[in-house]
Amino acid sequence: MKDRVDSISLNAIGGALGGGSTISNLWIQHEKVGMWLDGPFDGLTITGCRIQDTTADGSTSIRG
Numbered sequence: 001m002k003d004r005v006d007s008i009s010l011n012a013i014g015g016a017l018g019g020g021s022t023i024s025n026l027w028i029q030h031e032k033v034g035m036w037l038d039g040p041f042d043g044l045t046i047t048g049c050r051i052q053d054t055t056a057d058g059s060t061s062i063r064g
Helices: none
Strands: 010-016 023-025 025-030 035-037 046-048 050-051 060-061
Touching: none
Parallel strands: 010 035, 023 046, 025 050, 035 060
Antiparallel strands: none
């Protein structure tokens, strides 16, 4: 991704994840946002992930 366009959702991982969900061992690079989690995300586990070279946030958590 070269240009940031906020009207377009270009997230590597996004949405509501929870209930025992697991995100593990990901390398996320050259995205607008690495992880945009807009809740609920109770029970979500994130381990061993690398997020770099984003044009906006590495990760954002918004409880919905």
